[in-house]
Amino acid sequence: MADRMQLYSARGSGGVAVEAALKLIGAPFDLTDAYTFNPATPQSGDKVLAANPMRQVPALVLPSGEVLTESAAILVWLAEAYPEARLAPAPGDPARGQFLRWMSFVSSAIYSLYWVKDDPARLVPDPAGHEALVERTLERIAWCWGVMDGQVSPGRYILGDDLTVLDLYVNVVSRFRPRRTRFYEVAPKMAETVKRVDADPRLAPLWAERMG
Ligand SMILES: N[C@@H](CCC(=O)N[C@@H](CS)C(=O)NCC(=O)O)C(=O)O
Numbered sequence: 001m002a003d004r005m006q007l008y009s010a011r012g013s014g015g016v017a018v019e020a021a022l023k024l025i026g027a028p029f030d031l032t033d034a035y036t037f038n039p040a041t042p043q044s045g046d047k048v049l050a051a052n053p054m055r056q057v058p059a060l061v062l063p064s065g066e067v068l069t070e071s072a073a074i075l076v077w078l079a080e081a082y083p084e085a086r087l088a089p090a091p092g093d094p095a096r097g098q099f100l101r102w103m104s105f106v107s108s109a110i111y112s113l114y115w116v117k118d119d120p121a122r123l124v125p126d127p128a129g130h131e132a133l134v135e136r137t138l139e140r141i142a143w144c145w146g147v148m149d150g151q152v153s154p155g156r157y158i159l160g161d162d163l164t165v166l167d168l169y170v171n172v173v174s175r176f177r178p179r180r181t182r183f184y185e186v187a188p189k190m191a192e193t194v195k196r197v198d199a200d201p202r203l204a205p206l207w208a209e210r211m212g
Contacts, residue, residue, distance in 0.1 A: 005029040006061040008048040010036065014071045014111060015058035016210045017172040020203055021078045021165050025085045037118050072107035075165035076100070087165045095159045099166060102148060102158070106169050109144045113137050114176060138178045142186045145174065149187035157193050163200075171197045175211055 007022065007029050009015025013036075022029050034057050036045035051059040052069045060068040068074045079088030089095035116123055117137045120130040155161040158170060171194050174183040184191040198207060 002030075002061075002063050002065075004063060006032060006051075008032050008034050008051055008057050008059040008061075010034055010044075010057050011210050013037065013057050014169075014172055016206070017071060017165070017168045018058045018060065018074050018078070019210060020168045020172070020206055021075055021087060023206055024087060024163075024168075024202060025078060025082045027078075027082065037114075039119075070107065071111065071169065072103045075169055076103060079165050086162065087168075089159065089162075089164065098152070099159055099164060102152065102166055103169065105144070105148060106166075106173055110141055111173055113141055117141075117177065141176075142178050142182050145183055145190070146186040149189050152189060154189050154193050156196060158190060163197065167193060167197050170194060171207075172211065 005022075005027065007015065007018060009019055009031060010033050019031070032047055034045055034048035035041040036048055036055055036057055038045070045055060048057055048059055049055055051061050051067050054069065056069070058069070058071055058074055060074050062068065068077055076088065079085070083090065089099050117134055120133040120137075121127070124130060124133050152158055157163045157167045159166060170190060174180060174187070174190070174194055180194075183194070197203065
């Protein structure tokens with residue numbers, strides 16, 4: 001049995017939110033890069049199949065051998081497994097409901113759409129339809145960010161004055177297309193919080209190295 005966690009992730013992927021959480025927690029882990037979303041590197045992407053038949057990163061293998069997939073679940077699980085890091089409102093905390101709501105929203109309403117955006121031929125065989133599909137998918141993503149921004153009441157961070165894994169998640173996914181400039185337009189309240197997380201000295205080197 002391994003004594004460290006193993007994380008399958010990739011530069012520029014949602015897995016970097018998990019890398020950021022592990023960094024703040026200070027938990028040792030081994031990193032395996034698997035570039036699942038780059039058709040030019042199929043063998044790299046295939047590496048994650050050892051842990052995730054969905055061929056997606058992130059996937060976290062615990063020292064017991066148990067596998068966790070799904071970015072939101074991994075982030076919530078890490079926050080609970082390492083409560084001393086204070087990366088989520090605990091069960092019973094008044095902010096818990098909104099925490100779970102928005103973790104799930106980012107995963108289901110936004111992140112899942114990249115399966116379509118990254119390879120529109122998965123749903124539309126005719127290349128003539130790809131540009132419109134990508135454009136409309138990006139519009140939907142921007143609209144969802146706007147909906148979320150209209151419903152949250154940030155303090156220094158999205159849920160108030162404490163940084164949570166939701167901030168890490170939004171920080172990373174908001175860098176994907178349609179990218180930050182658009183995100184700042186549609187989500188002006190969260191714009192301030194993501195910039196604060198960008199500048200966090202504990203995380204800035206990670207962002208530069210893994211999301212630059
Ligand atoms: N539902 C998954 C989605 C993960 C996902 O889409 N990961 C991307 C990288 S950012 C990926 O591996 N894409 C390859 C694919 O979907 O084929 C999660 O939340 O972890």
